[in-house]
Amino acid sequence: MIVINWIAFVQVFIAASVAATIVVSAYAVGLRLLVRAGRAPVVAPAEFTDAITVITEKEARRAEKAAAKAAKKSPLTDGQKRVALVGAYLSFGVAGAVVLGGLLLIVFNH
Template identity: 80%
Template sequence: MTIHWDSFVQVFIAAFVSAVLVVGFYSLGLRLLVRAGRAPVVAPAEFTDAITVISEKEARRAEKAAAKAAKRSPLTDGQKRLALVTAYVCFAVCAAAVLGGLLLILFNH
């Protein structure tokens, strides 16, 4: 049994670069989404006692703070729209990278 080390290194580099790109574009997309005034607010979920869950009052307070921050944004409407479109493009790049990886796995054997 022989190990093709050059192939191993190629797969490692491809996986590392794609992971960095997906995480980078996703975080940039979230940042631009917040700058556009569309901060994602997640409703609290019910878990076991081992996980601390925020109350409904705290969730309302977080939504109110997000709305207040969106009103104070120094960006113009055009800049907000550009940030929103760019955020969606970043999310599309993430989806394309994941889909491309899946297609390589499924059809390139």
């Protein structure tokens, strides 16, 4: 007969939900602060299968130009941009630490 420890199941479910929420929230805040700091991430086009639409070189240049123009129009001072950049890196660090902590729990608590 299989016996399920429901308390342990609920504990794992809650821990996973909280960790996922923290990782996604920290990453989203980090991206938002990165954009506010004037460093919007621009991804170069890559070659994929036909199922995925790839932007052209012209569209990539246009996106880079728009990001640079938006960075110049930012109402933030240089100090505020620096604080936003540090906050972005800290947010990414929190997301990475939560993921690393989860991995360490799996490896050493199992």
